[in-house]
Amino acid sequence: MAYNLLKGKKGIIFGALNEMSIAWKVAEKSYEEGAEFLLTNTPVSMRLGNVDELAKKCHTEVIAADATKESDLEVLVQKAIDKYGKLDFVLHSIGMSPNVRKKLPYDKLNYDYYHKTLDISALSFHKVITILKKKNAMNDWGSIVALSYVAAQRTLYGYNDMADAKSLLESIARSFGYIYGRENKVRVNTISQSPTMTTAGSGVKGIDGLMDFTERMSPLGNATADECADYCITMFSDLTKKVTMQNLFHDGGFSSMGMSLRAMTQYNKSLDIETER
Numbered sequence: 268m269a270y271n272l273l274k275g276k277k278g279i280i281f282g283a284l285n286e287m288s289i290a291w292k293v294a295e296k297s298y299e300e301g302a303e304f305l306l307t308n309t310p311v312s313m314r315l316g317n318v319d320e321l322a323k324k325c326h327t328e329v330i331a332a333d334a335t336k337e338s339d340l341e342v343l344v345q346k347a348i349d350k351y352g353k354l355d356f357v358l359h360s361i362g363m364s365p366n367v368r369k370k371l372p373y374d375k376l377n378y379d380y381y382h383k384t385l386d387i388s389a390l391s392f393h394k395v396i397t398i399l400k401k402k403n404a405m406n407d408w409g410s411i412v413a414l415s416y417v418a419a420q421r422t423l424y425g426y427n428d429m430a431d432a433k434s435l436l437e438s439i440a441r442s443f444g445y446i447y448g449r450e451n452k453v454r455v456n457t458i459s460q461s462p463t464m465t466t467a468g469s470g471v472k473g474i475d476g477l478m479d480f481t482e483r484m485s486p487l488g489n490a491t492a493d494e495c496a497d498y499c500i501t502m503f504s505d506l507t508k509k510v511t512m513q514n515l516f517h518d519g520g521f522s523s524m525g526m527s528l529r530a531m532t533q534y535n536k537s538l539d540i541e542t543e544r
């Protein structure tokens with residue numbers, strides 16, 4: 268059900284690769300809620316995925332941009348301004364770790380890859396906001412959202428250098444949230460989402476077991492990509508005008524839990540097996 272929450276609002280959505288992508292769902296819902304926006308991804312991802320299909324569905328276009336390259340971002344933001352005038356929302360839904368891809372553990376990281384992880388997954392957020400601000404691209408009370416994960420605060424087996432990238436991403440939201448809020452009344456937040464089965468998600472070591480664990484631990488269960496998109500829409504809307512510099516957990520309650528009955532019951536089963544041996 269649509270509420271017209273984004274009627275007349277314009278934006279840019281980074282990171283829709285395929286139907287599983289969280290950004291894909293955000294784009295679909297933004298369209299349903301009346302927004303107009305540009306989609307963007309890297310040239311390689313545009314070839315590998317099917318973002319063109321999404322663009323057709325949302326009556327828009329895809330602009331190729333590598334979010335680590337300031338020159339690409341300048342062109343992208345200028346195109347958005349030329350098309351729409353000032354913008355109301357931007358979604359940063361970008362993450363990638365070459366160390367995770369190559370299965371290098373945290374105590375044997377390749378430092379060139381580590382730089383790439385931080386550049387792609389965190390510094391790109393700083394670059395996007397810097398260019399939006401330099402070009403005075405955002406309307407007052409505009410909203411910039413990036414997607415994060417609880418590994419920024421807590422150590423989760425296998426999340427590797429992405430945990431460091433997410434900590435940095437959340438810090439950038441706070442630091443820029445202050446400056447952009449003070450000077451232009453623009454909001455900057457991160458949404459910390461449950462583990463979700465997407466292309467990036469499936470790269471996380473042990474994702475199936477992790478999702479089962481977080482499902483059992485969370486009183487409301489894991490949040491889906493669709494539900495994450497709903498939350499993003501409220502953050503883009505005028506209903507959340509005074510929310511800024513926050514890391515907003517969207518995880519069914521997982522981040523406040525220590526142990527649940529459902530998780531304990533499952534854990535005890537494995538203890539029984541151990542003692543039976």
Ligand SMILES: NC(=O)c1ccc[n+]([C@@H]2O[C@H](COP(=O)([O-])OP(=O)(O)OC[C@H]3O[C@@H](n4cnc5c(N)ncnc54)[C@H](O)[C@@H]3O)[C@@H](O)[C@H]2O)c1
Pocket residue numbers: 281282283284285287288289290308309312332333334335359360361362363387414415416459460461462463464465466467468469
């Ligand atoms: N899936 C999960 O479990 C989960 C949980 C919490 C947070 N997140 C975060 O959500 C965001 C979206 O991930 P997703 O799960 O939808 O997976 P996804 O693989 O669909 O999206 C990741 C996107 O990042 C893009 N990307 C990679 N390098 C880029 C670059 N240099 N420039 C521009 N774009 C680039 C990819 O092309 C892809 O579209 C990421 O920040 C991810 O860390 C995911």
